[in-house]
Amino acid sequence: MAYRRTEQIEARLADNRQRILRAARQLIADGGFQEAQVVAVAHAAGVATGTIYRYFPSGADLFAEVLRIICQRELDVVSSIARTGGSAAERLAAAVRAFSSRALRARRLAYAIIVEPVDPEIDEVRLEYRRAQWRVFESIIADGIALEEFPPQNARASAGCLVGALLEGLVAPLSQNAPVGDESEGAVVEAVVDFVLRGVSWKGENR
Amino acid sequence: MAYRRTEQIEARLADNRQRILRAARQLIADGGFQEAQVVAVAHAAGVATGTIYRYFPSGADLFAEVLRIICQRELDVVSSIARTGGSAAERLAAAVRAFSSRALRARRLAYAIIVEPVDPEIDEVRLEYRRAQWRVFESIIADGIALEEFPPQNARASAGCLVGALLEGLVAPLSQNAPVGDESEGAVVEAVVDFVLRGVSWKGENR
Amino acid sequence: MAYRRTEQIEARLADNRQRILRAARQLIADGGFQEAQVVAVAHAAGVATGTIYRYFPSGADLFAEVLRIICQRELDVVSSIARTGGSAAERLAAAVRAFSSRALRARRLAYAIIVEPVDPEIDEVRLEYRRAQWRVFESIIADGIALEEFPPQNARASAGCLVGALLEGLVAPLSQNAPVGDESEGAVVEAVVDFVLRGVSWKGENR
Amino acid sequence: MAYRRTEQIEARLADNRQRILRAARQLIADGGFQEAQVVAVAHAAGVATGTIYRYFPSGADLFAEVLRIICQRELDVVSSIARTGGSAAERLAAAVRAFSSRALRARRLAYAIIVEPVDPEIDEVRLEYRRAQWRVFESIIADGIALEEFPPQNARASAGCLVGALLEGLVAPLSQNAPVGDESEGAVVEAVVDFVLRGVSWKGENR
DNA sequence: TATGAATGAGAATTCATTCAT
DNA sequence: GATGAATGAATTCTCATTCAT
Numbered sequence: 001m002a003y004r005r006t007e008q009i010e011a012r013l014a015d016n017r018q019r020i021l022r023a024a025r026q027l028i029a030d031g032g033f034q035e036a037q038v039v040a041v042a043h044a045a046g047v048a049t050g051t052i053y054r055y056f057p058s059g060a061d062l063f064a065e066v067l068r069i070i071c072q073r074e075l076d077v078v079s080s081i082a083r084t085g086g087s088a089a090e091r092l093a094a095a096v097r098a099f100s101s102r103a104l105r106a107r108r109l110a111y112a113i114i115v116e117p118v119d120p121e122i123d124e125v126r127l128e129y130r131r132a133q134w135r136v137f138e139s140i141i142a143d144g145i146a147l148e149e150f151p152p153q154n155a156r157a158s159a160g161c162l163v164g165a166l167l168e169g170l171v172a173p174l175s176q177n178a179p180v181g182d183e184s185e186g187a188v189v190e191a192v193v194d195f196v197l198r199g200v201s202w203k204g205e206n207r
Numbered sequence: 208m209a210y211r212r213t214e215q216i217e218a219r220l221a222d223n224r225q226r227i228l229r230a231a232r233q234l235i236a237d238g239g240f241q242e243a244q245v246v247a248v249a250h251a252a253g254v255a256t257g258t259i260y261r262y263f264p265s266g267a268d269l270f271a272e273v274l275r276i277i278c279q280r281e282l283d284v285v286s287s288i289a290r291t292g293g294s295a296a297e298r299l300a301a302a303v304r305a306f307s308s309r310a311l312r313a314r315r316l317a318y319a320i321i322v323e324p325v326d327p328e329i330d331e332v333r334l335e336y337r338r339a340q341w342r343v344f345e346s347i348i349a350d351g352i353a354l355e356e357f358p359p360q361n362a363r364a365s366a367g368c369l370v371g372a373l374l375e376g377l378v379a380p381l382s383q384n385a386p387v388g389d390e391s392e393g394a395v396v397e398a399v400v401d402f403v404l405r406g407v408s409w410k411g412e413n414r
Numbered sequence: 415m416a417y418r419r420t421e422q423i424e425a426r427l428a429d430n431r432q433r434i435l436r437a438a439r440q441l442i443a444d445g446g447f448q449e450a451q452v453v454a455v456a457h458a459a460g461v462a463t464g465t466i467y468r469y470f471p472s473g474a475d476l477f478a479e480v481l482r483i484i485c486q487r488e489l490d491v492v493s494s495i496a497r498t499g500g501s502a503a504e505r506l507a508a509a510v511r512a513f514s515s516r517a518l519r520a521r522r523l524a525y526a527i528i529v530e531p532v533d534p535e536i537d538e539v540r541l542e543y544r545r546a547q548w549r550v551f552e553s554i555i556a557d558g559i560a561l562e563e564f565p566p567q568n569a570r571a572s573a574g575c576l577v578g579a580l581l582e583g584l585v586a587p588l589s590q591n592a593p594v595g596d597e598s599e600g601a602v603v604e605a606v607v608d609f610v611l612r613g614v615s616w617k618g619e620n621r
Numbered sequence: 622m623a624y625r626r627t628e629q630i631e632a633r634l635a636d637n638r639q640r641i642l643r644a645a646r647q648l649i650a651d652g653g654f655q656e657a658q659v660v661a662v663a664h665a666a667g668v669a670t671g672t673i674y675r676y677f678p679s680g681a682d683l684f685a686e687v688l689r690i691i692c693q694r695e696l697d698v699v700s701s702i703a704r705t706g707g708s709a710a711e712r713l714a715a716a717v718r719a720f721s722s723r724a725l726r727a728r729r730l731a732y733a734i735i736v737e738p739v740d741p742e743i744d745e746v747r748l749e750y751r752r753a754q755w756r757v758f759e760s761i762i763a764d765g766i767a768l769e770e771f772p773p774q775n776a777r778a779s780a781g782c783l784v785g786a787l788l789e790g791l792v793a794p795l796s797q798n799a800p801v802g803d804e805s806e807g808a809v810v811e812a813v814v815d816f817v818l819r820g821v822s823w824k825g826e827n828r
Numbered sequence: 829t830a831t832g833a834a835t836g837a838g839a840a841t842t843c844a845t846t847c848a849t
Numbered sequence: 850g851a852t853g854a855a856t857g858a859a860t861t862c863t864c865a866t867t868c869a870t
Binding site: 115120130153154157158160161162163164165166167168169187188191192194195196197198199200201202203204 | 241322337360361364365367368369370371372373374375376394395398399401402403404405406407408409410411
């Protein structure tokens, strides 16, 4: 009898794919890309090693896909906030806070996504994500400039600085257990928000 | 006749060590830590594999040493500028410009140093370097706050943001051949300088 | 269809393990631990190097396991004989003969097991085996002392001497192709039996 | 001017040779053949690595020579005692005690010499030494048989057993930190002496 | 002759990928 | 399609021996 790709089979396939991706994500979140080896992912997903290669051309592709999914979700959250009403400064602050709070909730994962590269192919995805992040912030900044809420500036460069400030100011030190001082995390987030808001804003006189 | 460790021999030994370090540095600059394997370094340095181990306890130690040297040099340059006279803002701008111009000269290397970890031992060095960078900028900011040149702020957090802004704003995109726009590099540097200066400064009113 | 670990597959796995152990044993028997390297074992077993590591955590573990198996078998034979009925002297003689005849059948191997250490981990197994051997003979001697079949003596020290006499009297010279004289092996065995029996027995007068 | 091998030069050469041999001996005594690497010997002897190769064709030859010297000395001591007056039993006991006390004084060395092989070439020397030891004891036993002090027996086999009993009874367990009981070393030596004397003597009746 | 830095073959181990079942 | 044992190239590190100075 001929082979039929029934709905049931389709469902099982999709399910397997999901389980693999989820397992990989979990492993990355726990131990970074370093710990996420193909065999380990297979084991965690409850499938055989070879099965991974039915769904992904290679281990690198799998991890790139994981990264892509996570990044996309983050980006969606941040950019939806960015589209909310309010002044540019308000939208910027909200976006920064959203990014921060999410990153702080899953530090090891955030570190792996943002800082820990392993493979050029994976790095490529990471970079794409960063560019997308830049664009989200760039558009808010550009809006602010147009409205004269922010001074004229290279919006793209400022967006880059902003993203960098977020990453370094929040993710890197926290994920590394490098204390930033006695402040609670919330205070650090606010300090970062202040910094980046000043960074894009009109400069005052000494007072 | 007894063997003498003549100056010539000393020179050869020192030279070998230098050649190994330089070869390692070059390989890292070209292909990151990924490409920098002990055998490859030996080959590039024109020595045998075993020779590497006469000068360094392990491959990781060699690469950590490379990183340490490069970072120290960068740090020295930036911190010596940070100690020069002038207002806090002037010193900050000078330090940022020095950092930037150097990083732009060796992008792949800067990327490897700053972003690409490989080994916990190496990562440790990288992290120390970052903390040192933070401290340099933190002290300038603290000075500025004391002089009321800058507003009250979490100097350490601001320093972190500043370092992040530098890394992301300059190193990461440039080293990845991701164009930041049509501007020349110099313009990007100035945009970054503007951003971070605003980031630490008094905030003005909309105008 | 789901993968089933069928009996056939189980058999193949067990067979592989056996083949690796047997290949290792053979290599040790031929050239001692010196010649028994992981790659050589893999080759001899007809498997890839990596396969060895599916069955054993490390090369040392493999070789320790080989040693353990061989030693255990020898010990079982000798100690089962030691538990047979008869006078202490009869049991001792029987145990010594059993040990000897087996050792003579595989000299190089016996030598490797008994004399040739390579690795602390392997040495540990060898040592345990010797201690177990001591205990077997010690208990027979202690029985003989209790029954006044043997004179009072340090049973443990005597057991050590006995084991040593066996090893040196039989294994070492024979395994090294050092002829012990014109006698057939059987005669040597009997000479050793005589020696150790006298060694534990009442001493007579000159006659 | 022509090169002259003056007495002074001869002396220096002999001195170097001695220093190398002594250093090697010391290293073997401290850490066994395992620790005695050519470079380490050179360092300990205060000469260059290459110098070793002026005096010995290879590392193995050096260590074999060390073994030869130590063994010869032991043999000389034991065999000179064996030639002293007294009954065969007295001479045997004296030789065994001499051997034992010397071995106990330098256990690690004794272990290395007797038990720890490393290299076939070195092993060869060890074996020769054992055969010489056998012969020393064999001749005493043969004398005892001729005088009817000892019963007829295979003198060579008995000598082998005797050597084995000594090695296993004294050297192996002690050097391995395997306690032989609560007895002091002296008691163990005496137990071994008793065993081997009984081993070569007339057997009595149960009493 | 003496020196000791350099050599490089060799040994152990890892892990992405394949393929017989 | 799924399985997971098997593969083996790749990598690190060691140490006896050589040879330019």
